[in-house]
Amino acid sequence: MRLMKGGSAAGTALLGLLLLAACGTGRQEPPAQTPFVRTALVLYGSFGRSHPGDCFPLSEAERFHLLETGPDNHSTTRWCEVRANRGLHAFQELKRRSPGMRILLYYMGPGQLIVSRFDRLSQEEWSWIKAHHGRGSGDRWAALGASTGEYLRALPYPVERAMHLGNPNWQAHWLRTRYERAWVRQEGGHDGRHSDGIFLDGMQYGVSWQNGWRLEGCFDEASWQWSCSTQDHPDPYYDPSTGRYRNELWQQHYGEFLRRAVPYFRERGLELGLNAWRIAHPAQIALYEELGLLAMEECGFLCWRVPEVREWEEKLRVMAQAQNYRILSVNAAPGSADVPEPNPSEGLARMDRSYQGRTGWQWLWFALGSYWLAHAPERGNAYFLFTLWNFRDQYWFEEYDPARLHLGRPLGPAVRAEAGLWWRPFERGFVAVNANRDPRTLRVAGGGRARLLAHENFRTPQAAPPVNLDAGVELAGYQGAVLLGE
Template structure:
């Protein structure tokens, strides 16, 4: 998923993701109306129906329709929307029997039928990314864009999904120089890839919208990225998703796993908050999901959820999920009162109490976030 500056297993990377458009907006103004979940691993299939009534939206893999009756799931909770995960920038080299996996377009099909869609390095070798297992596709190629949109619409409609979660909608500076196995003559600069990605959105978003399918791009950007571009992308798509919201998934040292570490604070927290506010100010729903943080990471759950609520606009909705799939706690139920609380509707905007400390009041309580100490309190 997005914003990778640290090393992650490639398959974990592919399973990261969250969602939506106007179809996702709830009718009530509760602070829990945006709560949802991402179930993107085989081990999580049993969890999909466990808390359906508590979730307003879900993101699942397209193949999960084989294991879960999507129509029955939605019928049990009529207000819920279910979204399908679809990779945009590449694919694993998988046999045909595994084509339902997350890649929007099968690598072996592309290799056999449209090899020009595979991005090559200066020596003519296919470029790989995120650990070397995914092959890079030419997101700026209109024919590829058209085929991706066609398959996304077809898979979503036949599978009973309300929308598509598009992963790896990445800005060049967060993706090209950190994850690619080689240099592409066609995309030699960060800006060239950013422009190609924007052309993808400009072509694909109207097609999905016309088909009645919501689009949510999971956008990766570096800390020095210009926020104006991200706001523009959010407007094009009608929604914006941010993986690793106010946090990283692991501890601070290689090989360390402490679920309460990796929280963003200080200037990093302020940057993420400013991005959140910019997109909300543009009247676009903002979706946030800290990823692979550990099913008992209580402090992380509370800190990231409280941070999200500071800028949450009930008129726009948006979404928050605490996802654990892909990491050491895959298959563990992430449902927890530390993030599944409901304080009712906000009674006013967030207020800065001091440098790095913000608070917001709701009908049934208050959240206070101290980005200096990376802590949060929720007072009913």
């Protein structure tokens, strides 16, 4: 599907047909069997703390279409129902309640290795790698500092060690051990039974943590603080003669690994997802299309900051054109990372706060509108996630309920009225988004009358303000709106 910029005679004729269809079906009931938004839930660490009872209910999790979480979270008491019944297997219970839910289990990809003092398996593996495939080995799997020759930790996440992504023997070891831990032996609390696949973190299309590596010995585990600031760079992917990272080599090894990993897991009945951070490079997109995987864009339409129009429009284009792979669009309100950690009594009240001039609800509608402009429901090419809690908590919003909010099928691609101002026709109305900082007026010739829905009124659309799309409707800066046809 291509995003339509309009202007041609053929485009105008097509637009007229779409508008007639949109306005003529305004009273149709939404198709109950198809979601208007495919929702994703990602939970790490001590999740669920802002929910009542300081835990996450399986009864809420079951409503999402996709869950991505740790391989040991089948038994964690962060689930309310597991806390009440310690014999309950959370993944099995979610599958019983919602058979169509997809569950993917988190592992760090082979570009880094997580070594945690709380995880015996990771400690043993790192010690074995250093002894047999470390410094001085002819088959070295660990990356070393290009200047110091020392093992490296990531500055933002000291549990991560730098590895040689392109070593084929390390790749083979990584594939075999991750598969066997969860899906064969259920080792170290990992349990892949009742799950659908694996999710790889640290898989951005460029060298990880550039200029963000320090010597392994510079971190004190007891105090959990850096004791020195000596920095270095992973030797396979850094050229000291130029002072530049070798992203092209990383990308080559990245493709080699994924062309090996996706079939490996697919042959075992498992799908592969990864955290790409951003999806933008043509060769990266071509690789994903070739392999048919799930790619999380952790920096989605909202990336913890106010979006820029050019970048936002590029994300629309990338999602709309995704054919054979799926995007998990993660959206976090601008400034939400600076808000203090949630407490159990806060709950959804966090959505009422102001984040750079707009509430959490307003940012949710902006992100949802952006998703609806580009999502292709016939291909199921995208999932949606919105958070003010990072990945420690999320909520099922009423906006996700197709019985409450559903415009039916899209009648064509999104239309660009002007830079940052887009709309799209659906069977029962329109979606419109203004990604500019300042208000814009949207006019849709032949669009007729509609009800302007927002968080405050979508449950009672008959009470929503009427607008005339021919005359124009004003959209505030960074506003996403649903226009229910009359």
